[in-house]
Amino acid sequence: MAIDLRQFHQTFFEESLEGVAEMESELLKIEANAGHISGSNLFGAEAEALNTIFRAAHSVKGGASTFGFAAISDFAHVLETLLDDLREARIEASQHLLTTLLRAGDVLRSLLIATRDGAPIDVAHAASVREALEALHASSPGIAPADRRHTARPASAPAPLVSERGWRIDFRPHTNLFLSGNDPLRIFRDLANHGTLRATLSFASLPSWKDFEPGNCYLSWVLDLEGRIQHAAVKEAFSWVEDECDLRIEPLSVPQAGIAREEEGGATAQQSIRVNLQKVDTLVDLVGELVITQTMLSRYQEGFDARDYAKLQNALVQLERNTRDIQESVMRIRMLPVGFALNRLPRIVRDLSQHFGKKVDLKIMGEQTELDKTVIERLADPLMHLVRNCMDHGIEHPDERRAAGKNETAVLRVEAYQKGGNVYIEIEDDGRGLPRDRILAKAIQRGLVAADAAAAPDQIDRLIFLPGFSTAEEVTGVSGRGVGMDVVRSNLRALGGSVDVESHDGKGTRFTLRLPLTLAIIDGLIVKVGSQIYIAPLLSVLESLHLPNHRVSRPAGGTEIFTYHGDEHLPIFRLHELFDVPDAATEIEQGIVVVIESEGKRAGIFVDQLLGQQQVVVKSLESHYRKVDGVATATILGDGDVVLVLDIGSLVRFASGRHVAA
């Protein structure tokens, strides 16, 4: 077979991983629905679920065989065998069985990912799960219960002969093979489903041309079928032609010099995305409109006189509308339902409930809310961490809950919704709330807070986001290493979002994640300092003030501060000093203070004037240089000049650092 199969690898991995996810989801449903689980109860809807699961495993096996991914196809085969037992009700669906099947799904997933990325495979883990699967299969009674429907599938009686390496098949059809409508090619394709097939053709029996009858078969083959395949499977492929050929099947004993089976490193991991067809159609329509507008405008290339001015203006307005619509439409193509980031949660919650012995009801809402694909991918880890934290620290054991008058089963609510230019994801539990005493004590111990500081409850809550913070008495395997919340916050920050927490003693905790709808375009406030222009991301801006001198003070030679809304004292960072810009305003009263907020800290940035607001496309400085203090990205304004976009977080850190050092 001369086709290079590598072009199909990517699709195989994508579809197989989806199949495994579907398998897991169905298994979890079965587990949840089958109150008391016992084999003969699994009919109806569960039967359909079992079929779905079986098909998923079967497809993975078939595909893996075709591409020569022996590790995957072997494992999938064992899994499929057990799933078949379950499907045909030859075995009871015990808790142990379901757990093992879930673990098998995990192994399959890791095998797929390892093969795709060219990474080493955890052979030991796969082997141990495989043993569990085989043990379950061996323990099945093997006798169908009385109400089994029909024996649809042939050869289900196990043929014990299995060859580790494969089979060598000597296949010599009789001359009349074609006359009964048989085609050896079909047989070979069937065989190729079980393993890697290499065929060697022999036309030794070809007669001279004058004796050649076109309807006769003069060809014979020696087939090497590699893989761990049952003898019965091979025989089955030839079942139609048993009487019309000479067939000899022998096990392969010598390892065949292999074709490179596993993928040589997924170096160019090309990403792809599934797009709702309607989005693409909308885009096609919009581009059509753009073409019309372009035609309108191109008329004026030839000549233009004053009478055409109004028409030209119309055309330009239309162009602006077209461009904006296309921009929105294209960005929406990159957006996927946030459910993709949430789909691992049921499994995690299930595993952790068992691990901790806690009862949790997971409610997921708003999974259709859409987010940029990159944001979703990077959201999965922080989400998992927050959920783990809830399960570990927030939610109490059933007896503790009962003693507190709560329902034994805790509720963990994960809800996504869109508001303004952002998507919010709330993770709320009805557990015991944050342990404020312990948090404050730990913070004082670490020197993060003065011992006698009067800290408001919500300020104490936010202490958990500081690096190295953890109040867990011991580091559990799940959480408690104290790196978690800080990493969550920096992950969110890197996405242009934020995380906040709200807690009520004894009632529960709620984490709110805020994410931008898109990474590449932001709303910017244009500010002028000296002869330079900068853009401040509007998301970080609270308001802009013209400060009279009496609101500004400089206590004891420290930093300049100003009063904000009467009760807050915020530092002033002079942008012309931080960026060394000449010819800028130096008197506070002559300029504007832009009040910003970043990571819970507020400050005022002193600039000369505000020039307006605009949506800008953000480009990274790091593609060809690197970010500097206070600036990580830039944009190109209408006149072609580069304008730097302020990185508020970095700016605040840099400015604070300077004042401390000074």
Next chain:
Amino acid sequence: MSISEHGAEGTQDGGVGQYLTFLLDGQVYGVPIVQVQEIRGWMSVTPLPNSPAYIKGVLNLRGTIIPVIDLRVRFKLPFHPYDALTVIVVVNIRDRLAGLVVDSVSDVIDVGAGERRETPTFEGQVDRRFIDSLLENGQQVVIVLNTAELDDSVGAGNSQAA
């Protein structure tokens, strides 16, 4: 970064190939032509705060934002105001672009085998690590720049951690 035995990055073995030459303070320098993406007349750049003095700023190159390095400042040569001949040579170093401000551009020269010389140990004006090798081209000596070293200083740099 050690000076390569096989010639400046991007040339064939032994330094054979074509070089773009330009002038800085009266001295002729060269870079392998394969590294040169384009040449633009001087245009104003947006200054970049909190960066080394030799980074003049950043420039919009058809939608891509690239840093611009003033080589006179980089090599600590005396100051000279920009004039009509000043150009920016845009080089591609390992897929990162940067603009180099030079006094003026000269010819593209062909260099054959045997015309390359190792850099002698001398206390020259320019820091040795920026020099890849020397070429003899007729009467003049061309200093071939080690652009990768320029890249290292641009990319890694000594700015405070962001």
